[in-house]
Amino acid sequence: MNVAYHLEERPDAHGDVESSLTAAERALHAEGDLQTARWWFDLAYSAAERLDDGPAMARAALGLGGVWVQEHRTAAEAAMVRARQRRALAAVDPAGPLAVRLRARLCAEEDYRRGTHGTVLRALAEARESGDAVATAEALSLAHHCLMDPRYRELRLELAQELIGQASWTGRRSDVLMGLLWRSVDLFLAADAHAERSLHELRDLLAVEDHLAVGFVVSAIEVMLAVRAGRFAHAEALAASCAERGHAAGDDDAVGWYGAQIAVIRWYQGRIGELVPALEKLVRTPALGSADYAYFAVLAVAAATAGDQHLARGMLARLRGAGLAELPRGRSWLAAMHGVVEASHLLDDAGTAAQAYDLLVPFAHLPMIASLGVACFGSTHLTLGTAALTAGRIDTAVEHLGQAVDGNLALGHWPAVVLSRLRLGHALTLRGGAHGEAARAELALAEQEAARLGMALPAWTAPHTARRSGGPVAVACRRHGRQWRLELAGRSALVDDSVGMRHLAVLIANPGREIRAVDLVTGPSLPDEGVSGDEAVSAQPLLDDQARRAYQERLSQLEAEIEEFESLDDAQRAAASRAERDWLLAELAAATGLGGRARRFSDSEERARIAVGKAVRRALARVTASSPVIGEELRATVHTGLRCSYHPR
Secondary structure, three states: OOHHHHHHHOOOOOOOHHHHHHHHHHHHHHOOOHHHHHHHHHHHHHHHHHOOOHHHHHHHHHHHHOOOOOOOOOHHHHHHHHHHHHHHHHOOOOOOHHHHHHHHHHHHHHHHHHOOOHHHHHHHHHHHHHOOHHHHHHHHHHHHHOOOOHHHHHHHHHHHHHHHHHHHHHOOHHHHHHHHHHHHHHHHHOOOOOHHHHHHHHHHHHHHOOOHHHHHHHHHHHHHHHHHOOOHHHHHHHHHHHHHHHHHHOOOHHHHHHHHHHHHHHHHHOOHHHHHHHHHHHOOOOOOOOOOOHHHHHHHHHHHHHOOHHHHHHHHHHHHOOOHHHOOOOOOHHHHHHHHHHHHHHHOOHHHHHHHHHHHHHHOOOEEEEOOOOEEEEEHHHHHHHHHHHOOOHHHHHHHHHHHHHHHHHHOOHHHHHHHHHHHHHHHHHHOHHHHHHHHHHHHHHHHHHHHHOOOOOOOOOHHHHHHHOOOOOOEEEEEOOEEEEEEOOEEEEEEOOHHHHHHHHHHOOOOOOEEHHHHHHOOOOOOOOOOHHHHHHOOEOOOHHHHHHHHHHHHHHHHHHHHHHHOOOHHHHHHHHHHHHHHHHHHHHHEOHHHOEOEOOOOOHHHHHHHHHHHHHHHHHHHHHOHHHHHHHHHHEEOOOEEEEOOO
8 A cells, every 4th residue: 555645645634525536536447456445435435424425425335346346355344345335325316327336236246246147237237228338337347257157258258348348438447458358368268369469468558557456467367377388487486476466456366366376386396285284274364255165176186185185075075065066156166176176086086076077068178267367277178087087987088188188289288288198198008908009108298298397297197997997006105305205196195204114115116026024124135155045034133233223213203202292282192102112112122132232033034024014004004194095005905924015906
């Protein structure tokens, strides 16, 4: 807010209503400064109400609505503005243009909240009949905002074109800017080849004289285009600049849009799981309106990627409610459905994926764009292919994913091209037969392009389908600092380092190979010349120096964990840590002789079998706690005994 501007033009104590309204309308319509405009309109309304000036109250109440629908996000603020608009409507001629404008605003707010559009279209018809250019222009823009359902793209474009024409009669610069903005948004939502040309025309007008509210949306579209180009670092810098512009304009969408932009960047970087804490906070902020349910889907994807199945399933349950078909089809419906399908895929939820597929089929030719161009997830064919893959409909998945590659190439959405090729390659692999060469070609192209863009690709995408098709699906396991990261089907689990996790890592790195338990404990060795294998084994220390150091490091970590959990009054986790500590102490004691010398294995490998079995079972319990899907898969495919093995299925 420009404080100097306010101090210079603020009315005297008696309230110069007209000067307040003039300053407010200039800030709103010429400058797009929603924040400053609200300040002046609030001042003007209070003064007009004291003077019982109905027309002035109406102008101020209209201005408080802003240029968008649902600009006031908190329940208290929205209720206050609606009450002022109704009081102003009762104070003016019901047949006059101010009344027509107020009715259009009230109808639009109600329709948008309900996810409908019938009353605002009737208000638009009334505005046209009134012959008032300003009333018609405002009703056109409001109606457009309530028709963001993808079914109405042609009607929206007609309204945008009409608004551009109507602007020549209103004399308000904001009307032509809004008309061009809506037209540009409509063309992007329809994947029209002329969308960027329309955006360039709008940019040229803003370069002559800025309009904060419209410029904020334009800057958001530029973030989307940078992501499409795979320029993630540039897109992230643009997202920060876009958020600053949104805050300067006083637009509450600045918070949510920035969150969505960072989420889509991290999604393509393979890092969306990092955002779970931030997204949990975001979904609770009042800055998100009642129509912004897509963020539940984003959080579901992030949580599922991070291995938090409980949170992911909870977010999906919120979205399903009485059924996915009941979700209002507003400005972020397609993006929300993309999140539903991706989360279902990660959770192996074939039922939800099949429901989403049926709802999305009519929009297969459209791109999945959030809001007014904030983020794009590529062709809807990609989401349909993923849903079909999750539901086990391989032939259908192949068909959609092939079209997704072409659709995303046409969009110039290179990260989505990579994912389309990746999943097409997987689907062709599952189809089997003569499709192996085509599958390998698609996967190779996906990996090559992903490396160029800096994308992280999931190891696999459909374990349940692969098992039905007879193809083995292996868990990937790699060191991640002091933890281990396990991946399967796009899911991941982070598990603290432990002896058992190291045993698991060795088994996973050698699928199908039997490894002696004693070799897992001591590390494999070759028998000395002239010494039998059994004698060589018995000559190995029960715990070598490296293993003892690892045990001791883990003991130090456990002591710290126990202290932390006890301070948090978390008895269950403290008990688990104490149990592992006691087991490690027992193992060290059993492995150490007099004077601290390492004990040797006896003539039997039985003790090694017991030690490895215990350690691996404890590690599997931790994996299951992080990701039940990965944990159950490993429980079914890891075998311990005198000889241990991992056989992916």
